[in-house]
Amino acid sequence: MALGEFDLIQKYFTRPTPQAVLGVGDDCALLQPAAGMQWAISSDMLVEGRHFLSTVRPERLGHKALAVNLSDLAACGAKPVAFTLALALPRVDEAFLAGLAQGLFDLADAHGIGLVGGDTTAGPLNLCITVFGEVPPGQALRRDGARAGDALWVSHPLHGGLGDARLALEAFRGHVSLDGADFEAVRTAMEQPQPRVALGLGLRGLATAAIDVSDGLVGDLRHVLRRSGVGAEIGLADLPIGPVLARQPQQQQWQCCLAGGDDYELLFTAPPAAGAAVQAAAAAAGVGARCIGRLTAEPGLRLLDAQGRAVPLQLQGFDHFAAGA
Amino acid sequence: MALGEFDLIQKYFTRPTPQAVLGVGDDCALLQPAAGMQWAISSDMLVEGRHFLSTVRPERLGHKALAVNLSDLAACGAKPVAFTLALALPRVDEAFLAGLAQGLFDLADAHGIGLVGGDTTAGPLNLCITVFGEVPPGQALRRDGARAGDALWVSHPLHGGLGDARLALEAFRGHVSLDGADFEAVRTAMEQPQPRVALGLGLRGLATAAIDVSDGLVGDLRHVLRRSGVGAEIGLADLPIGPVLARQPQQQQWQCCLAGGDDYELLFTAPPAAGAAVQAAAAAAGVGARCIGRLTAEPGLRLLDAQGRAVPLQLQGFDHFAAGA
Numbered sequence: 001m002a003l004g005e006f007d008l009i010q011k012y013f014t015r016p017t018p019q020a021v022l023g024v025g026d027d028c029a030l031l032q033p034a035a036g037m038q039w040a041i042s043s044d045m046l047v048e049g050r051h052f053l054s055t056v057r058p059e060r061l062g063h064k065a066l067a068v069n070l071s072d073l074a075a076c077g078a079k080p081v082a083f084t085l086a087l088a089l090p091r092v093d094e095a096f097l098a099g100l101a102q103g104l105f106d107l108a109d110a111h112g113i114g115l116v117g118g119d120t121t122a123g124p125l126n127l128c129i130t131v132f133g134e135v136p137p138g139q140a141l142r143r144d145g146a147r148a149g150d151a152l153w154v155s156h157p158l159h160g161g162l163g164d165a166r167l168a169l170e171a172f173r174g175h176v177s178l179d180g181a182d183f184e185a186v187r188t189a190m191e192q193p194q195p196r197v198a199l200g201l202g203l204r205g206l207a208t209a210a211i212d213v214s215d216g217l218v219g220d221l222r223h224v225l226r227r228s229g230v231g232a233e234i235g236l237a238d239l240p241i242g243p244v245l246a247r248q249p250q251q252q253q254w255q256c257c258l259a260g261g262d263d264y265e266l267l268f269t270a271p272p273a274a275g276a277a278v279q280a281a282a283a284a285a286g287v288g289a290r291c292i293g294r295l296t297a298e299p300g301l302r303l304l305d306a307q308g309r310a311v312p313l314q315l316q317g318f319d320h321f322a323a324g325a
Numbered sequence: 326m327a328l329g330e331f332d333l334i335q336k337y338f339t340r341p342t343p344q345a346v347l348g349v350g351d352d353c354a355l356l357q358p359a360a361g362m363q364w365a366i367s368s369d370m371l372v373e374g375r376h377f378l379s380t381v382r383p384e385r386l387g388h389k390a391l392a393v394n395l396s397d398l399a400a401c402g403a404k405p406v407a408f409t410l411a412l413a414l415p416r417v418d419e420a421f422l423a424g425l426a427q428g429l430f431d432l433a434d435a436h437g438i439g440l441v442g443g444d445t446t447a448g449p450l451n452l453c454i455t456v457f458g459e460v461p462p463g464q465a466l467r468r469d470g471a472r473a474g475d476a477l478w479v480s481h482p483l484h485g486g487l488g489d490a491r492l493a494l495e496a497f498r499g500h501v502s503l504d505g506a507d508f509e510a511v512r513t514a515m516e517q518p519q520p521r522v523a524l525g526l527g528l529r530g531l532a533t534a535a536i537d538v539s540d541g542l543v544g545d546l547r548h549v550l551r552r553s554g555v556g557a558e559i560g561l562a563d564l565p566i567g568p569v570l571a572r573q574p575q576q577q578q579w580q581c582c583l584a585g586g587d588d589y590e591l592l593f594t595a596p597p598a599a600g601a602a603v604q605a606a607a608a609a610a611g612v613g614a615r616c617i618g619r620l621t622a623e624p625g626l627r628l629l630d631a632q633g634r635a636v637p638l639q640l641q642g643f644d645h646f647a648a649g650a
Contacts (some may be wrong), residue, residue, distance in 0.1 A: 016443035021363060021462075021465075022465070022467065025468075025552070026367035026401070026467055026468050026469075026552075027367060027397040027398075027400035027401050027468070027536060027537060028366055028367040028397050028398060028400070028401040028403060028458070028465075029365070029366045029367070030361065030363050030364070030365055030366075030401070030460070030465055031364045031366065032363050032364075032462065033358040033363075034366055035360070035361075036360075037357055037358075038355050038356065038357050038358075038542055039355070039356045039357075039364075039431050040353035040354070040355055041353055041354045041355075041356065041409060041441065041442060041455075041457070042354070042409075043350060043409040043410075043411045043442060043443050043444055043453070043455055044411065044444050045411035045412070045413055045444045045446055045448075045451070045453060047413050047438075047447070047448030047449070047451075048445055048448075049448075050446060050447055051446070051449055053576070059560075072352040072353050073352075073353060074349070075352035075353070076352050076353040076355070078353060080454040084366060084367075084368040084455060085368075085452045086368045086369065086455075087370070088370055088451060117364065117366060117367060117368060118368050119368055119370045119371055119453075120376055121375060121376070122372070123370075123372030123373075123374075123375055123449070123451065124372070124448070124449035124451070126370070126372075126449070126451050126452035126453075128370060128411045128444075128446065128451075129364075130368055130409060130411075130455040132366075133353070137346075137357065140347070140353075140355055142347065142349075142351055143350075143351050143352070164447050165438070211352060212352060219351060227351075228541070255387060266451060282478075
């Protein structure tokens with residue numbers, strides 16, 4: 001490598017970290033947890049070809065690597081504090097590194113958090129970020145608190161819906177054709193997701209359970225149902241679908257929205273009486289929130305049309321997208 | 326994958342975690358930091374072909390991935406609390422995963438810590454562990470506290486020295502030939518390093534600076550010298566050399582010991598009057614400790630023979646081991 005590991009860290013990944021007692025450059029970072037707070041910790045690894053395409057701009061890759069981790073903190077209602085980055089690089093490409101650092105630090109600055117440590121090595125491109133957040137004891141949003149009768153909610157962009165990231169992936173794969181502006185819109189959704197940190201904080205004491213939608217709404221909902229020991233009904237007519245996806249065939253809309261993945265919206269439950277408070281929390285966070293169903297004592301998940309009739313959707317095997325479209 | 330990500334985590338990487346408020350299986354792990362303690366955090370990424378060879382037994386790989394991270398906590402004098410694991414796997418090989426988990430949890434159990442979260446994904450083999458430890462405020466061992474006049478110490482196995490891991494690598498590369506027992510001994514040093522956690526705890530309030538030897542004694546010492554604004558002298562005759570390495574040519578002994586890397590011993594400084602206390606801390610931790618030199622106000626690093634004469638060793642370019650041997 002033209003630029004050694006030490007120089008690379010010094011040049012691109014060392015910034016002042018007022019959040020830390022000791023930041024990048026020693027064996028460990030040192031942080032002083034706020035008195036009485038619990039720490040929420042999450043670690044996500046991004047691999048080229050699986051979590052991002054080689055065509056992604058490095059600024060967006062830096063953003064996304066941190067965003068998907070912040071999304072986990074959001075889903076716990078935790079306030080972000082700091083993060084570490086471990087990075088395997090096939091080669092030292094300074095333009096790539098400068099862009100990656102830019103996207104990473106722009107999002108970190110927006111959330112007031114610092115990069116406190118990590119590792120760089122040669123190897124197939126891989127980004128592993130670990131984030132730390134704080135939450136008062138007993139106030140973390142978990143997957144196991146949903147109760148029969150709770151309303152089921154999902155956040156969404158103010159003027160959009162879920163499923164755009166998956167639609168973009170299908171466009172990249174050549175399975176759907178989109179015009180230039182539509183493609184750019186859904187590509188941005190895929191490459192630059194916005195973690196719903198403010199909403200997560202606003203849902204403390206309000207939501208009974210929460211999860212972030214990374215693997216697809218239905219799949220992630222099943223984790224909540226299993227953990228909470230309940231079932232659910234979703235009204236297909238209530239799903240938030242953005243304008244670009246709304247121009248696709250109905251079946252594809254449902255599939256992208258329900259099983260697309262990479263949305264990083266919050267899926268959460270709350271008592272029916274909390275509807276106005278949920279809407280207020282979403283408005284304060286600058287995002288939309290839609291009630292898409294309710295939880296049931298009867299186990300399993302039922303998808304209903306506007307008349308309340310069960311709709312048998314084949315969402316299994318959705319990884320083979322083309323076959324279902 | 327025959328075994329899905331969720332099942333894989335459930336089967337191999339989910340154990341009770343009494344250290345955590347909430348362990349594997351939610352968006353985040355939740356930990357309750359002990360009142361008043363600072364948190365030490367370190368993250369290391371291991372890549373096949375760079376940090377381990379494809380021939381390594383999975384048990385040893387699991388051990389090493391955690392050991393190199395615990396070594397960073399040791400170098401800070403922090404007590405290990407918990408860790409996360411992010412894992413990219415080219416395929417689901419259950420024998421490999423079972424072995425990896427065994428090695429990982431055996432070492433975790435030995436240190437009383439739990440795996441509280443992480444991530445698994447498909448991709449080129451990559452292990453990224455982030456460890457958390459605690460240390461009372463102001464007691465962390467850092468790289469910037471060494472003072473001119475301090476003694477320079479390095480830990481070592483009770484009946485061994487530094488450089489064995491590098492000697493094993495050179496044997497794997499075919500650059501040196503070792504008989505079977507010698508090869509197994511140094512191979513174990515390379516594949517199954519023992520993090521000096523107990524020694525790190527014992528050096529709180531005693532050592533003025535510390536670092537773990539991962540990149541080679543001289544290279545890691547230079548980090549301490551730069552951070553502390555001092556220089557150092559090392560007595561070549563005082564270096565701890567194990568019995569296998571001692572049978573190699575003199576030049577190779579020095580090179581493996583001084584610039585080999587992958588040792589995971591602690592290199593530390595302490596006031597001259599603390600010698601007996603350092604020896605007592607090492608004995609209590611079940612490791613050896615050797616005084617190998619002293620720190621100087623004059624910057625730079627000098628290597629001296631038994632008569633105190635400077636020895637001009639070419640340790641630069643040591644990555645091309647064969648040329649120097």
